Amino acid sequence: MTIWLGSFNKAGCPTLKISVSGPFTDSLPFDAILDTGFTGFLSMPLIQAIRLGLVLHGTTRVVLADNSEAYKLTARGQVTVQGISKIGVVILEPQGGDLLLGVAFLRQFGRTLLVSQSGVALADEQELAKAVKTPQELPEPSLSAGGGQLQSR
Amino acid sequence: MAATMTPHLSNPKEIAEAGEKIYADRYKNQYEREHPAKFVAIDITTEEAYIAHNPEDVLEAARGASPHGVFHLIQVGSSSAFRVSYTLHDDLAWLFQ
Numbered sequence: 001m002t003i004w005l006g007s008f009n010k011a012g013c014p015t016l017k018i019s020v021s022g023p024f025t026d027s028l029p030f031d032a033i034l035d036t037g038f039t040g041f042l043s044m045p046l047i048q049a050i051r052l053g054l055v056l057h058g059t060t061r062v063v064l065a066d067n068s069e070a071y072k073l074t075a076r077g078q079v080t081v082q083g084i085s086k087i088g089v090v091i092l093e094p095q096g097g098d099l100l101l102g103v104a105f106l107r108q109f110g111r112t113l114l115v116s117q118s119g120v121a122l123a124d125e126q127e128l129a130k131a132v133k134t135p136q137e138l139p140e141p142s143l144s145a146g147g148g149q150l151q152s153r
Numbered sequence: 154m155a156a157t158m159t160p161h162l163s164n165p166k167e168i169a170e171a172g173e174k175i176y177a178d179r180y181k182n183q184y185e186r187e188h189p190a191k192f193v194a195i196d197i198t199t200e201e202a203y204i205a206h207n208p209e210d211v212l213e214a215a216r217g218a219s220p221h222g223v224f225h226l227i228q229v230g231s232s233s234a235f236r237v238s239y240t241l242h243d244d245l246a247w248l249f250q
Contacts, residue, residue, distance in 0.1 A: 035238055037236070037237070037238030038235070038236065038237050038238055039235050039236045039237075040208070040235040040237070041208075041209070043237065056223075057194075057212050057216070057224050057226070058168060058172070058194075058197070058222075058223045058224035058225050058226065059165050059168045059169040059172065059224075059225050059226070060169070060225065060226035060227070060233070060234045060235065061169060061173075061227075061232065061233040061234060062233050062234070062235045062236065062237045063232065063233040063235075063236050063237070064236075064237055064238075065236075065237075065238050069232060069233055071165055071166055071169040072165075073165050074212075074224075074226060076212065076216070087209065087213070088208075088209050089208045089209055089212055089226070091235065091237070100237075100238075102235075104207070104208070104209075108209065
C-alpha cells in the first residue's frame with residue numbers, strides 16, 4: 001500500500017512535505033499543516049503566493065470556528081506530493097504564516113489521514129478500502145456452547 | 154436602462170460584495186431550489202454564473218470560459234464557501250491602497 005508519511009511540528013501539529021507551484025515559476029517546498037477543521041484545498045500566506053506567481057481567481061467568503069466570517073482572496077495553485085500533482089483553489093492569507101492543507105486536499109488526492117501518538121500517515125483511500133473488510137464481508141461469528149462471551153448466568 | 158454596477162477591481166471586499174449582490178439578484182432563488190450545496194463562481198465583469206459540484210471544477214470552468222474574469226466563489230445555500238479553523242480578521246483593503 002502506498003503510504004505518505006508526515007510528521008509532527010514543534011507545536012504538535014501533523015504536517016506533510018509538499019511542493020507548491022504556479023504556472024510560470026518553479027515549485028517551492030513547504031511543510032504544510034494537515035488541518036481537518038479547514039474544508040478547502042490549501043491555505044497559504046499571500047506573500048508566498050506572490051513569490052510563486054499563483055494566478056488570482058478572485059474572492060470568497062469563509063466562516064471561522066467562532067462562526068464569524070471573513071473575505072479572502074483565492075488563487076489557482078498546484079500541489080505536488082511524491083510526484084503526484086493536483087490543482088486546487090488556494091485561500092490567500094494576508095498575514096498568515098503557516099500553509100494549511102484541508103479536507104479538499106485529502107479528497108482530491110484520494111487520501112485517508114491517520115494520526116497516532118507516534119506518527120502521521122496518509123494512506124491511499126482505495127487501497128485502504130480494499131485492505132479493510134467491511135462488517136458485511138466478515139464471516140458470521142460462531143458461538144459454540146460455553147464458548148461465547150455473552151452468556152447470562 | 155438599468156445602471157451597471159462597476160466595482161473597484163482593486164478592492165477585494167468590493168469584489169466579494171459585488172459578486173454576492175449579483176448572485177442574490179440574479180441566481181440565488183433558482184439555484185437554491187435546483188442546485189443545493191453546489192459551488193457557483195460569479196464573474197463580476199460579466200455577471201455570468203458558473204456552477205459545479207466542487208470549487209476546483211467551477212473555477213476551472215469559469216476561467217476557461219472567461220480568461221480575464223474576476224470570480225467570487227459561493228456555495229449554494231451557505232453563507233460561505235469554506236470553513237477554516239483559524240484566520241486573522243484582516244482588512245484586505247490596505248493591500249491595494
